[in-house]
Amino acid sequence: MVILGISGSLRADSHNGRLLRAAAAEVPDGVRFELWGGMRDVPPYDEDLDTAEPPVEVARLRDAIARADALLIATPEYNSSIPGCLKNAIDWASRPYGKNSFARKPSAVIGASPGLIGTAVAQQHLRSLLGYCNSPQMNAPEAYIHFTPGLIDAEARVTNDSTEAFLRKFMEELHAFVVRVYTVLPRNA
Numbered sequence: 658m659v660i661l662g663i664s665g666s667l668r669a670d671s672h673n674g675r676l677l678r679a680a681a682a683e684v685p686d687g688v689r690f691e692l693w694g695g696m697r698d699v700p701p702y703d704e705d706l707d708t709a710e711p712p713v714e715v716a717r718l719r720d721a722i723a724r725a726d727a728l729l730i731a732t733p734e735y736n737s738s739i740p741g742c743l744k745n746a747i748d749w750a751s752r753p754y755g756k757n758s759f760a761r762k763p764s765a766v767i768g769a770s771p772g773l774i775g776t777a778v779a780q781q782h783l784r785s786l787l788g789y790c791n792s793p794q795m796n797a798p799e800a801y802i803h804f805t806p807g808l809i810d811a812e813a814r815v816t817n818d819s820t821e822a823f824l825r826k827f828m829e830e831l832h833a834f835v836v837r838v839y840t841v842l843p844r845n846a
Contacts, residue, residue, distance in 0.1 A: 658835060660684065661725035662692045665732040665743030665783075670811075672769040672804040673731035678813030680729060680767070683825040685832045690729075693721045702748040715749045722750055722758040727835040728792070732768045734779035744786070751790045759790035763838040765831045767800040769809075775801025793842065795834040800827050 662677035674692075681690035698714040706712055711719075722728065732739045750758040766783050768776025780801065787794055800823070802808075807816055815821035 658688045658726045658832065659724065660688060660690050660727045660729055660831065660835075661721055662690060663728060663730045663743075663746070664692075664694075664696065665730065665740050667697050667740070667742055671733065672771070672802075672809075673733055673767075675809040675813055676767060676769045676802060676804075677729065677731050679809050679815050679821075680731075680824055680828055682813065683821075683828040685829055688828075688832055691721070691725065693718065696742050696746060699742070699746050699749060702745055702752075704752075707749075707753055711749070718746060718750055719756075719758050722762065725762070726839075727831065728759075728762060728764040729831065730764060730766050730783060730787075732766065732776055732779045732783050734768065734770050734772070734776040737778040738782045739779045739786075743783070747786055747790065757790055759787060759792040761842055761844075762792050763795070763835045764792045765795040765827075765834070767802070767827070769802035769804040771804050773803055775803055777801045793838045795831055798823075798827055798830060800824075 664673045664677055666673045677692055684690045695714045695717055700712050732743055764787050766780045768780055770776045809815055
């Protein structure tokens with residue numbers, strides 16, 4: 658099983674990038690975690706460019722999603738919503754009509770923020786978008802990570818035992834969720 662991690666942040670050393678790298682260390686046996694790192698290079702959505710040969714980074718995004726068995730999207734929260742770059746990537750990957758990369762692709766949402774409620778509001782917005790894009794979503798457990806200084810170090814090691822245990826359980830639940838989805842919605846159906 659391949660889980661593709663997508664960070665909604667453009668910042669090189671973002672909290673959500675660290676969170677995804679930490680999640681990668683907690684995947685169960687038999688799961689490979691890949692981190693997609695091209696968010697910065699995705700151009701603004703333009704239907705005129707959405708042709709048989711879309712911009713290179715758009716093609717890479719669509720291909721990465723197509724190759725993955727599931728998605729784990731980590732979103733920051735900006736003004737009580739998701740960042741514009743993440744919405745833009747979703748717009749590209751869900752188009753053109755009939756080629757929605759998210760359709761029937763299991764997904765989960767996570768996020769880290771210095772704020773006490775993590776990224777709760779942004780995650781709800783992201784879940785709404787993924788629902789519209791027909792992506793089956795893991796609804797529980799929810800993961801609103803209060804990112805405190807040193808929580809995840811530069812090597813993506815979680816320094817708090819309870820947060821590390823929670824993240825491990827979250828990744829186990831994601832694995833089990835993906836297995837259940839593909840039991841009900843076989844990939845070739």
